[in-house]
Amino acid sequence: MPGKRALSSSLGALTKRKKVINASSSSVATVKVENTENGNGLQLEQIQTSCGTNEFNGAFKESIDSPKVKIEVESESRPNIFPKIDPVDSVKGPPGWAQIYNEIVEMRSKFLAPVDSQGCESMPNTITPGLKHSDPKKYRFQLLISLMLSSQTKDEVNYEAMVRLDNGLRKSHSGGFCLEAMSQLSVSEIDSYICKVGFHNRKAQYIAKTCQILKSEFNGDIPNSIEDIVKLPGVGPKMGYLLLQAGWGINSGIGVDVHLHRLALLWRWVSTKATTPEKCRLELESWLPPKYWRDVNPLVVGFGQVICVPRASNCDICAIGRKGLCPGANKKLLKGPVSEERKIKLMKQRGDLTALINQYL
Numbered sequence: 324m325p326g327k328r329a330l331s332s333s334l335g336a337l338t339k340r341k342k343v344i345n346a347s348s349s350s351v352a353t354v355k356v357e358n359t360e361n362g363n364g365l366q367l368e369q370i371q372t373s374c375g376t377n378e379f380n381g382a383f384k385e386s387i388d389s390p391k392v393k394i395e396v397e398s399e400s401r402p403n404i405f406p407k408i409d410p411v412d413s414v415k416g417p418p419g420w421a422q423i424y425n426e427i428v429e430m431r432s433k434f435l436a437p438v439d440s441q442g443c444e445s446m447p448n449t450i451t452p453g454l455k456h457s458d459p460k461k462y463r464f465q466l467l468i469s470l471m472l473s474s475q476t477k478d479e480v481n482y483e484a485m486v487r488l489d490n491g492l493r494k495s496h497s498g499g500f501c502l503e504a505m506s507q508l509s510v511s512e513i514d515s516y517i518c519k520v521g522f523h524n525r526k527a528q529y530i531a532k533t534c535q536i537l538k539s540e541f542n543g544d545i546p547n548s549i550e551d552i553v554k555l556p557g558v559g560p561k562m563g564y565l566l567l568q569a570g571w572g573i574n575s576g577i578g579v580d581v582h583l584h585r586l587a588l589l590w591r592w593v594s595t596k597a598t599t600p601e602k603c604r605l606e607l608e609s610w611l612p613p614k615y616w617r618d619v620n621p622l623v624v625g626f627g628q629v630i631c632v633p634r635a636s637n638c639d640i641c642a643i644g645r646k647g648l649c650p651g652a653n654k655k656l657l658k659g660p661v662s663e664e665r666k667i668k669l670m671k672q673r674g675d676l677t678a679l680i681n682q683y684l
């Protein structure tokens with residue numbers, strides 16, 4: 324069912340021909356722009372979603388010059404819209420990989436996972452809607468901090484720590500959650516904000532040190548090369564590539580986290596020699612066309628958070644299992660029958676699986 328959402332009641336004068344519109348979820352259909360001063364309405368010429376980034380990009384047919392602008396989106400109820408694999412791109416790579424990828428795209432269009440709103444890339448925009456475009460430098464800094472907090476920590480816990488930092492720094496500094504404000508905190512103060520994330524003591528030290536380095540060596544911004552990023556304490560290649568993609572729009576590698584690593588091995592997208600995320604990244608990059616490098620992380624991570632969860636995969640509602648594409652499918656679960664207890668368990672996953680439960684059970 325389509326739904327209507329007002330995105331903003333005052334976005335400032337839209338005097339340019341192109342404007343990026345931020346929204347808090349990634350569904351899209353029709354966007355209407357209305358000048359609330361004189362009632363004139365404008366339609367967008369085109370709308371594209373930038374998958375996983377929760378953005379809409381659209382070009383206006385004409386400009387609108389008013390500080391009072393209302394934007395409404397009549398959206399399809401599709402939580403995620405990731406592009407499928409172009410058939411010409413499926414030739415290279417392990418057998419059947421594109422079919423699996425496309426099934427995940429279908430499934431991900433039916434549920435939201437923690438990564439979609441509380442993953443590192445989305446988090447700064449979830450906390451401060453539109454931050455990526457209103458203040459890209461601050462967005463990059465918050466993205467870096469969320470990535471530094473993310474290792475060995477669930478997105479939900481990481482998000483809570485980021486909200487605590489945001490609330491605290493807004494009170495203590497006029498610039499809010501920015502490098503300047505964070506630089507003024509001692510290690511123990513940083514630690515008190517992030518105390519629920521894994522390895523918080525060490526991460527607090529890394530963050531304090533990183534703030535000094537950013538100020539002294541990078542003019543208060545995040546470096547824009549992987550070589551410089553991985554020199555920051557506590558920052559590895561996975562974080563680095565995601566930071567470059569989301570923070571600078573530079574697509575120079577795949578961010579491989581534990582979910583992508585685990586599932587790439589399961590589906591034989593990589594060989595058994597890919598024993599580390601870094602080895603997995605190199606193997607994936609050897610055949611996956613670069614245009615999918617950015618999507619593959621949030622696509623697969625959300626799937627791994629909600630459907631193919633470690634040690635308790637939900638094969639009975641997984642299209643990959645149902646279609647006989649998965650070498651690791653749990654045959655007992657696929658055979659059924661499905662008990663009420665099982666359905667209750669499925670409803671307790673980290674995302675709303677109603678659509679898939681209705682489809683398969």
Ligand code: SF4
Pocket residue numbers: 630631632636637638641642643644645649650651652653
């Ligand atoms: S069939 Fe089961 S093991 Fe295979 S991808 Fe789906 S949930 Fe994971």
